[in-house]
Amino acid sequence: MENLLTFLSRHFHWLLFLILEAVSVVMIFHYNNYQASVWISSANRVAGQIYSWQSEVERYFSQGRQNELLTQRNIMLEYKLDQLRELLLSQSEADSLATIQMLQRDSAMTEFRLIPAKVVSNSAMSADNLITLNKGSNDGVRPDMGVVCGNGIVGVVYLTSSHYSVVIPALNKRSRISCSIRGKDYFGYLTWTGGDPTKAYVEDMPRHAKFKKGDWVETSGYSSIFPHGVSVGQIEKIFNSKDGLSYRLQVHLSTDFANLRDVCIINDSGMLERMRLKEAATDSLMLVPIKE
């Protein structure tokens, strides 16, 4: 007995080591367990608070640059508005249908409500980048909401605590955002393979699609997370996909992920309805076997 005790006390640290390692391994493999992960990620209160202090300080120093960007963006939008107005005028006499469609699209946008939020922690370097925002479930944020900034898409909300939320940005290898080419409506999905934070890839673009370098890529609106037409980036290079059946486009992202401050979370009230309908459709298809 005494021998056993002395043995234990001498080798206690090995036992402790094994226990602690076991806890760590459990943490590594159970990050997807929602309840636990809110506590050991930067969505928890302490880390979130410290990060928001830091970003307060940094925001103070970067306001000039942000203003500059917003002004640029404003100018661009005004220019586009002007173009559209001209288009409308020229078409209104010949074809009033297009006008009506355009107005309808505008009214569809009112379905969305935007929740402004500030980025409190951000990375653009590792393979699994995550972004923490200072708005949580108390402000109406729920998982699977889309996040955009003044220049384009940011990502999708993954976890929320009462005051903070964690976003999977487009710069994450798990991110799959449905997107299409502006004005062409061919669609694929956006992926990122690590490395350069300004470049991402659009996969599964069909072979018969017509596009050229410099064309804009935007969200397709099929994923029910983002509305149609949020800009993603410009096509830089065009490759064949591995199986040769589709194109793979290298896109220069319009969002500067390394310098992200103010973002908006998209609260789409119609999303829940659409998702339910889609689930119902999938379920009923599985119930009724299709005869060939």
Place this chain on the structure above:
Amino acid sequence: MKTDSLKRLLRLCLFVLAQALVFNRILIFGCATPLLYVYFVITFPRSYPQWGLLLWSFVMGLLIDMFANTPGIACASLTLIALLQPYMLKLFLPRDADEHIAASAKTLGWSQFASLASILTLIYCTVFYTIEAFTFFNWLQWLQSVGGSTVLTMLLILTFETVKK
């Protein structure tokens, strides 16, 4: 003993904050990030109980993970370093060493301390990036990250040693 623990706690908080607010944002050549908090584990004295060292390191790893959104990765690798530290320290101690000796450039001499610190840092970076690469493996990126981070961390540790009185 109590003041010693308090001092350690303070130092732990400082290292974690420095890592979260400054060092995690540094990325040189797209691969090297300084992981300075290993220094905290390296400088524990010889007489310190091993279970205490393990617990300190685990807590530190947990805090680092919390800030960097890497659950379990720093925890697992830092606990491993805490297990190895006493054995590695024994290898580099002079024969007539004091019972309470702690690793530093002054007590071990520059070359001895540098080799001890670099071996532990290299092991740490290797383990850390290997676990991180678990699902996303890219040989070149992995090698660059391990090498770059080790060199950068060592530079910082040696700078700290020089500045420290």
